[in-house]
Amino acid sequence: MSVVTRFAPSPTGFLHIGGARTALFNWLFAKHHGGKCVLRIEDTDRDRSTDSAIQAILDGLDWFGLDFDGEPVFQYARRERHAEVANQMLAEGKAYYCYATAEELDAMREAQRAAGEQVRYDGRWRDRDPSEAPAGQKPVIRLKAPQVGETVINDAVQGTVTIANSQMDDMVLLRSDGTPTYMLSVVVDDHDMAITHVIRGDDHLTNAFRQKQIYDAMGWDVPVFAHIPLIHGPDGKKLSKRHGALGLQDYRGMGFLPEAMRNYLLRLGWAHGDDEIITTEQAIEWFDLDGVGRGPARLDLAKMESVNSHYMTQSDSTRISDLVIARLAELGTTPSETQKTWFAAAMPLLIERHSTINEIADNIGYFTATRPIPLDEKTGNMVTADNADLFAAIRQTVSDLDPLTEDGLSEAIKALAAEKELKMGKVAPLLRASLCGTMQAPSIFALAAILGKDECLARIDDALARIG
Secondary structure, three states: OOOEEEEOOOOOOOOEHHHHHHHHHHHHHHHHOOOEEEEEEOOOOOOOOOHHHHHHHHHHHHHHOOOOOOOOEEHHHHHHHHHHHHHHHHHOOOEEEEOOOHHHHHHHHHHHHHOOOOOOOOOOOOOOOHHHOOOOOOOEEEEOOOOOOEEEEEEOOOEEEEEEHHHOOOOEEEOOOOOEOHHHHHHHHHHHOOOOEEEEEHHHHHHHHHHHHHHHHHOOOOOEEEEEOOEEOOOOOEOOHHHOOOEHHHHHHOOOOHHHHHHHHHOOOEOOOOOOOOOHHHHHHHOOHHHEOOOOEEOOHHHHHHHHHHHHHHOOHHHHHHHHHHHHHHOOOOOOHHHHHHHHHHHHHHHHHOOOHHHHHHOOHHHHOOOOOOOOHHHHOOOOHHHHHHHHHHHHHHHHOOOOOHHHHHHHHHHHHHHOOOOHHHHHHHHHHHHHOOOOOOOHHHHHHHHOHHHHHHHHHHHHHHHO
């Protein structure tokens, strides 16, 4: 059997991080087994499906690094095929017309609630003749579901799950306006697309029972179901808006790398021994459904940042620099060519100190600021008349270096500290204050070498000018 999986998002909003993980699992499973993974956009909810949401899904998956087989399939475009199957079941006596009015159904449900009964369709039109229908009432088509026995799902993650058929009612297949329901559309599409494995969140597990009844009614092979636990927030509750970022685009916007997100989401509910850092190539080699846990995983932003930090250190610094430039542009900052050269050279140092692209962009103001560079409170307290002579001595030390190198400056500042009978902790911070305006920066000697002698002298002069 050639494996075919699908990722089938509804374009009613952003691509949820849980959806991204589902897409990843489907993609990896297909790749591992040498099969295909297809993308189906389930856009049957015409009131809520939007072109912008569709594009956001496509863009998000592209950034995420998942390449699907073939062009995306749009479910709404197949509605006539879905209706065809409903009418086939009707013709074969496996479905029937239901002429119950909305008022009837509301009254039925209210009576069931009042009696403490399960709210469900009571099958009132299951065996009635259509000639009894109210004048002008357009019918729906309902599945003639089995009323005795059990419906069993042999789930590749959850194990064998069973429901008594008496607990389910005759679901609607085709609405009175002729449009198919979600349950019908999904089954028909999965069958026609030869889907062998349906891998999705366990919030769809109850749907599987109803969908299997459609498969059985049509005499179609049932795919392997694999319902993966949902992602929960750090508090153990279902992931929601109160936990912050939910969409894949949010994490992209926060400065995470796609390969880091793939690694993190892979490990969020799937394990391969004690391995934490797993490349995409390794994931394709190792991934299978037996590694998926049954319990919900908890989102851990600190862990995500740790994984991202690893991938940033493994990435080409030029790529990271380009991403930082793009982030700065989003923030309304356009670095000069000289400034780009500075932080491109500093990028290996910056990567070691930060976990995301955004963190780097937020903390390199000393490269992008217009002179005189701003000083934070701590450095501002250093640039005072009490330190004027020491700043002047630092300037002279820098001026005497030709060329200015990281090691040369380090040794010269040490010599200056010794001459002044001061510890390095009294001298180097003044150099950092004048060059960076903050103590939160990499090696000041390395940064000075990157800035160059002329820029260093100009910034020290700015500090001296502040002192007056």
